Amino acid sequence: MASNDEIRRYIRGCHILHFHGIVDAYGHLSYRLSDRLFIMSRYLAPALVSSLADLVVYKIEDGEPLMEDAPNGFSERYIHSEIYKAYPKVKAVVHSHSLDVVPFSISPSTPLRACFHMAGFLGTEVPVWDAATVYREDETMVQSMLVRSTRLGASLAQTLGVAADAEGLPRHPVALMRGHGFVCTGDSIEMVISKSIYTAQNARVQMAAQSLAGGGGHVHFFNEREAADAGRTTIAGAAKPWPLWVAEVELNPLYSLK
Numbered sequence: 207m208a209s210n211d212e213i214r215r216y217i218r219g220c221h222i223l224h225f226h227g228i229v230d231a232y233g234h235l236s237y238r239l240s241d242r243l244f245i246m247s248r249y250l251a252p253a254l255v256s257s258l259a260d261l262v263v264y265k266i267e268d269g270e271p272l273m274e275d276a277p278n279g280f281s282e283r284y285i286h287s288e289i290y291k292a293y294p295k296v297k298a299v300v301h302s303h304s305l306d307v308v309p310f311s312i313s314p315s316t317p318l319r320a321c322f323h324m325a326g327f328l329g330t331e332v333p334v335w336d337a338a339t340v341y342r343e344d345e346t347m348v349q350s351m352l353v354r355s356t357r358l359g360a361s362l363a364q365t366l367g368v369a370a371d372a373e374g375l376p377r378h379p380v381a382l383m384r385g386h387g388f389v390c391t392g393d394s395i396e397m398v399i400s401k402s403i404y405t406a407q408n409a410r411v412q413m414a415a416q417s418l419a420g421g422g423g424h425v426h427f428f429n430e431r432e433a434a435d436a437g438r439t440t441i442a443g444a445a446k447p448w449p450l451w452v453a454e455v456e457l458n459p460l461y462s463l464k
């Protein structure tokens with residue numbers, strides 16, 4: 207099982223994602239315990255997760271609970287299990303329905319890309335996963351856009367791509383999901399939350415800039431070198447905002463940690 211420190215960071219992580227509008231009643235954070243297991247909250251809004259009793263241990267192999275008497279969990283936990291399976295060095299995953307980001311999942315002519323220095327990690331291209339690629343293989347599937355099977359989860363995980371220079375990590379830390387949201391990966395809870403928050407901020411900045419520019423107007427994006435260098439700098443400073451983010455949720459009575 208996770209240590210007390212890991213449990214506290216997980217629960218505060220859920221609260222921080224809510225405080226920053228990355229999740230609402232839906233969306234979730236998970237954390238890898240080992241090469242075989244990960245934790246996620248039971249079926250509960252992230253803001254309301256408050257104790258060890260709210261956590262469920264899942265098997266990476268099939269996304270099913272380790273214990274038969276586990277409380278009900280999220281039907282989209284296969285997003286997490288399949289990403290952990292495909293990328294052994296991913297330690298934490300966020301799934302979000304952020305309204306800042308969703309528009310970029312349905313507008314192929316205006317893809318999300320890094321244009322704000324805190325989000326250089328997005329690079330010059332953020333892949334978009336389309337559930338329809340799986341629906342086309344089996345037209346009897348329920349086409350709800352939700353990732354409710356290992357098959358759909360594996361297809362989404364594949365969209366992140368394999369990193370050429372960092373074994374076990376995906377090439378893209380973030381992928382959008384058409385008409386649904388996004389998934390973000392990191393090598394720690396702090397990192398995945400940082401990247402999720404700055405992905406949404408980049409989306410807001412880009413949306414504002416493209417509105418200013420108007421149709422056909424020019425928006426100045428980062429080139430590959432700028433995105434890579436800005437991304438490395440953000441990663442180096444990822445721990446800095448964490449104490450502030452924790453303090454913000456500690457002072458808010460909505461968020462409880464027992």
Ligand SMILES: [Zn+2]
Pocket residue numbers: 232233282301302303352386387
């Ligand atoms: Zn979802």
